[in-house]
Amino acid sequence: MFLGTSWALKACNATVSPDIGAAGEAGGAGAVGGDLVVASFPGTTDAVMREKLAPVVAEKAGINMSAQPLLAFEQIARVKASPENPPFDVLLLDDGQNAVAVEEGIIQPFPIDQVPNASDVNPGFLKGDGLAPVFFAQGIVMAYNPEKVTTPPTSWEVMLDPDLDAQLGLVSLNSILGTSFMVEMAKVLGGSESDIESAFEAVSEMLPRVSGVAANPGALLTLFQQGEVDISPMWHNDVLTLAERGVPVAIAKLDSGVAVARYSLDVVQNPTAGLDSALAYVDAMLSPEAQTALSAAPYFYIPSNDTVELPPALVEAMGIESVDDFIAMSHGLDWATINPQRAEWIERFNQVVQA
Numbered sequence: 001m002f003l004g005t006s007w008a009l010k011a012c013n014a015t016v017s018p019d020i021g022a023a024g025e026a027g028g029a030g031a032v033g034g035d036l037v038v039a040s041f042p043g044t045t046d047a048v049m050r051e052k053l054a055p056v057v058a059e060k061a062g063i064n065m066s067a068q069p070l071l072a073f074e075q076i077a078r079v080k081a082s083p084e085n086p087p088f089d090v091l092l093l094d095d096g097q098n099a100v101a102v103e104e105g106i107i108q109p110f111p112i113d114q115v116p117n118a119s120d121v122n123p124g125f126l127k128g129d130g131l132a133p134v135f136f137a138q139g140i141v142m143a144y145n146p147e148k149v150t151t152p153p154t155s156w157e158v159m160l161d162p163d164l165d166a167q168l169g170l171v172s173l174n175s176i177l178g179t180s181f182m183v184e185m186a187k188v189l190g191g192s193e194s195d196i197e198s199a200f201e202a203v204s205e206m207l208p209r210v211s212g213v214a215a216n217p218g219a220l221l222t223l224f225q226q227g228e229v230d231i232s233p234m235w236h237n238d239v240l241t242l243a244e245r246g247v248p249v250a251i252a253k254l255d256s257g258v259a260v261a262r263y264s265l266d267v268v269q270n271p272t273a274g275l276d277s278a279l280a281y282v283d284a285m286l287s288p289e290a291q292t293a294l295s296a297a298p299y300f301y302i303p304s305n306d307t308v309e310l311p312p313a314l315v316e317a318m319g320i321e322s323v324d325d326f327i328a329m330s331h332g333l334d335w336a337t338i339n340p341q342r343a344e345w346i347e348r349f350n351q352v353v354q355a
Contacts, residue, residue, distance in 0.1 A: 035064045036273045036281050038090045038265075042069040043218025044238060044299060045092070052293035053285065060284035063277060071174055071216065072097035079106045079268055089271035089278045094176045095262050096335035096342075098131065107266040114279050117286035117305070124327040125262070125304040132264040135285060136294050137302040139318065139330060140180045140259040142252040143224060143234035143242075153252040156185045159206050159231065167211035169229030170203070170353065171220045173346040176261045181233035182345065183333055188256050193337040196345065203352055213353045224249065235261075237300035240317055244298045251317055258318075260330035302326050 040049040046069040057065050070078070072093045079086045083106060093101055101107045109130035112118045118126075118133050125134035142153055148166045149158075159168055171178040182199040189198035211228050214220035221238045223229045225247050236258070242249045265285055267278040284290060291305035300314050306323055320326045 035066055036089050036277050037087065038065055038067050038281065039075045039088050039092045040067040040069045041071065041092060042216050043221065044235075044241060045069070048294060048299045048301075052299075053290050056287065056290045056293065057281055057284045060287055060289070061277075061280040063281055063284075065281065072176070073100075073174065076101055076104065076106065080104060084270060086268045086270060086272065088268060089273045090281055091266045091268060092135070092263055093266050095264075095332070096176065096179075096339055098264055098266060099335055100339060101266060102131070106268055108269050108275075110267070111279070115283045115286065117283050117288075120288070120305045120307050121286060122304055122306045122323045122327065124324070127264070132266050132282070133286070134262045134304040135265050136291075136304060137260055137262045137326070137330075139236035139302070139326070140177060140184060140261065141234060141236045141239060142254060143232055143239045143249055144252055145224075145230040145248050146250045147248045148230040152250070153231070154255050156181075156188050156254065156256065158252075159185075160202055162209075164209070164231075166209075166230035167228065168206055168209050169212055169214065169220055169223055169232030170210055171214045171217055171233065173342070173349045175216055177217045177220075177233055177235060178349075179338065179342060179345065180259050180261060180333060182349070183338065184233075184256060184259055193334040194341075200348065200352060203349070207353065207355075210353070236302075236318060237314075240300040240313055241298050243313070243317075253319075258330045260326075260332055262332070 040046045046067070049067045054065050057063050075088060075091045075093065076097060079088060091101065091107065110132040112133065121133040127133060142156065144153060158164060173179045173182065182196050183193055185202050186192065186196035186199035189202060191198045212223050214223055217235055217238060220232060220234060221242065224232065225242055225245065236251060239249055239251050265282045267275065271278045286305060288305055288307050291303035291308045294301040295303045295308055295314060296311055297313060300311070303323065310320065310322065315321060318326065320329065
């Protein structure tokens with residue numbers, strides 16, 4: 001049942017090493033030079049890092065960045081395996097894995113006063129308590145093919161409708177998207193972060209109509225584009241990416257609202273490239289130029305920088321005009337409750353879908 005595994009393996013072996021000239025040259029006087037090894041995520045995030053953000057970092061900070069796409073839990077596992085000589089200088093972590101990294105002591109407190117562009121981060125995306133600010137955010141939405149699903153869905157429960165003539169798609173709980181979907185499904189069925197039994201029952205019920213379980217969100221996007229999936233959980237920006245490619249897809253306006261996943265750039269303890277280089281990288285990534293690239297077509301992430309104007313396609317699809325609007329219409333999940341259970345959920349989900 002699992003599909004998209006080859007995509008995940010390819011992504012883990014990919015690197016981003018743009019030819020941007022001598023270190024320090026592009027950034028001008030005072031730029032921080034040297035190679036910086038950073039983490040990205042497989043799929044769309046890796047693409048924007050390679051195509052748009054690496055040149056911004058080169059120009060703003062004079063840094064040659066080399067990025068490796070890995071899911072957040074894999075990043076943490078690799079740093080834990082070599083804490084004195086970490087394989088990354090800066091991680092890209094969601095809120096849940098950020099909490100794990102803090103608990104494990106593998107990231108250092110964020111000196112926000114040393115990162116000038118942090119002053120433009122929306123107050124709702126500042127975490128405080130020595131944590132790095134939000135870099136970008138994504139909404140967990142229901143994507144559907146309006147040519148196959150002619151009545152716009154209003155609840156995750158539509159995936160349980162035996163009369164729904166559509167192919168369902170799911171994604172591994174190794175991803176934040178997959179775990180968030182299970183919590184959201186549980187909530188509409190009367191559960192919560194501490195009890196997602198109803199979501200597992202729902203997956204078992206819908207399984208005969210599930211055409212694929214993707215190994216990661218990027219593979220799920222591909223299944224949708226290929227017409228193998230008509231309705232599924234998806235990142236809001238992946239829906240917009242598909243729409244840009246001419247794929248018939250829409251975002252359902254669910255009564256339960258939009259859950260949000262937030263991501264931060266976290267500097268590890270003992271960064272090989274040095275703290276100054278790591279912070280210069282974070283500062284460049286929070287700049288208006290980088291944040292505009294993140295939110296522009298075909299990527300459509302929610303930026304954290306308040307000075308960035310959202311593109312029309314994002315405004316229309318999400319019904320928002322600003323970062324403030326997105327924060328107001330979205331809700332977070334209780335990752336402190338989710339994290340201790342997540343490994344068990346992943347194992348159980350894999351057993352259910354492979355049965």
